[in-house]
Amino acid sequence: MPYDLREIAAISGMSGLYRLVRPAHNGVLVETLDAQGRRSVASARNKVSLLHEISIYTQDPEQTVPLTEVFDRIYQKYGQELPVTHKSDEAALSQFMGEVVPEYDRQRVYLSDIKKLVSWYGAVSSRLTYQSAEAAAGNEAAVQAEENDPTTNTLSTAGAVPDQSEAADDAAENPEAGGSKATRSRKKSEE
The missing domain is CATH 2.30.30 (SH3 type barrels.)
Structure with a gap:
């Protein structure tokens, strides 16, 4: 990526x-x-x-090209300076798209989509650094490892919901924090 x-x-x-x-x-x-x-x-x-979830339609209805790959193709061919802008005429934009993604579906990819692609690429390439394929593969592997690591909590509740081990510790320390209904009702009857 x-x-x-x-x-x-x-x-x-x-x-x-x-x-x-x-x-x-x-x-x-x-x-x-x-x-x-x-x-x-x-x-x-x-x-x-x-x-990273957006793709370009191709002539094969079962196939799409992810936007990250399209951006990579654009960078490999043109670098950061594109020969077109989002204000270019329809013929120039269609030719540009045909050079970058020759298999794109000309019926489902509209001129407005190509204009958006060009403006998005300009914004992204001006603010983000391009990574080589090796560095991108290393970053992707690190992200996958983090996502697959069970000790990594990707969704944080900011401490509002304790994990199971914390809840068990709280229940052991505080008799009112945990326990079954029977335990709680028995404690009330003892009082």
């Missing part, structure tokens, strides 16, 4: 791309992917589309 797109998102109702910072009380805290890096909260009502 040459560009790490796991934390980059497009958000409905908000123009541009955003880096996800952390969950917030009423949505998610995001930072613009531009020079200013302004932070704001994307409401829970907004649809958040992570770029």
